[in-house]
Amino acid sequence: MSRKMRIIVGITGASGSLYGYTLVRTLHQLGIETHLIATEMGVKVMQFECGVKVDDLSEYAIIHHNQNLFAAVSSGSFKTDGMVIVPCSMNSLGAIANGVGDNLLSRAASVVMKERRNLVIVPREAPFHVIHLKNMTTLAEAGVSILPASPGFYHKPTEIWELVTFMVARILDELDIEHELMERWGEGK
Template sequence: MGITGASGSLYAYTLIRALHQLEIDTHLIATEMGEKVMQFECGVKMDELKEYATIHSNRNLFAAVASGSFKTDGMVIVPCSMNTLGAIANGVGDTLLSRAASVVLKEDRKFIIVPREAPFNLIHLRNMTLLAESGACIMPASPGFYHKPTEIWELANFMVARILDMLDIDHELLERWGEKA
C-alpha cells in the first residue's frame, strides 16, 4: 500500500485499519508529503501505523516489495498524487513506491490507484490512460451517497469497501445495494 501527498489521507488510514482487522498482511510505503498530509489531515504519524502494517522507507530500494520475487496479492496507492501517478505511468522507478508499483504492473498483479484531484487536466488523463492500458484500476476518490451517509467515516468506508472489493477481499464495511439492513 502506498500513501502520497494528495489530500484524502482518511481513506488510507481507514484502509490500513480495515486490512489489519481482516488480518491481511500489509506493507506500507509513504512519500515524504504523504506522511505530512497524513499527520495534517488525520493527526496520525507514520510510527503510529506500525501496529497495522510493515512500514518501508520510500528511499529503501532494497526492500522486499521492490522485487517481483516477493509475492503480493496487489497494491493500492491511496491517495495518489498526480506527481506519483505521472512518475509510475512514465516508468520512473526512483523511489520504493514507484518501483513497487512498477513491479506490480510487470507481474500482472492487481494495482489500484485512487487519485484525489479535481479537476483533471489532459496530462492527468493521459497518465491515467497509460496506467489503465497497463492493467491498473483507476478508482477516483468519489464516494457514493445512495447509502445516505450522515458521518464522514461512512464516506471513507464506502471508498475502502470498493477498494477491498477490487482486491477480492471479503468485508462488511457497508450494506450492499439491494441488501436489507
C-alpha cells in the same frame, strides 16, 4: 504451503490520507499482512490531516521507507496479492504511468504491474487536466484499476467516516477481499 494474503499500501501527498489510514487499519482487522510505503509528502499530509504519524501505523502494517529500494516489496520475487495507492497524487501517478521507479512507491507499483498483480490507484485531485487523464489512460490500458476518491451517496451517509468506509469497501472489492463494511446495492432490507 499457503501464505497469508499480502497487500502493499502506498500513501502519497494528495489530500485524503484518511482513506489510506482507514484502509491500513481495515486490512489489519481482516488479518491481511500489510506493507506500507508513504512518500515524504504523504507523511506530512497524514500528520496535518489526521494528526497521525505514519510510524504510528507500525502496529497495523510493516512500514517501508520510500527511499529504501532494497525493501522486499521492490522485488517481483516477493509475492503480494496487490497494491493500492490511496490517496495517489498526480505526481506519483505520472511517475508510475511513465515507468519512473526512482523511489520505493513507484518501484513497487512497477513491480506489481510487471508481475500482473492487481494495482489500484485512488487519485484525489479535481479537476483533471489532459495530462492527468492521459496518464490515467496509460495506466488503465496497462490493466491498472483507477478508482477516484468519489464516494457514493445511495447508502445515505450522515458522517464523514461513512464516506471513507464506502471508499475503503470499494478498494477491497477491487482487490477481491471479502468484507462487510457496507450494505450492497440491491442486497439491503
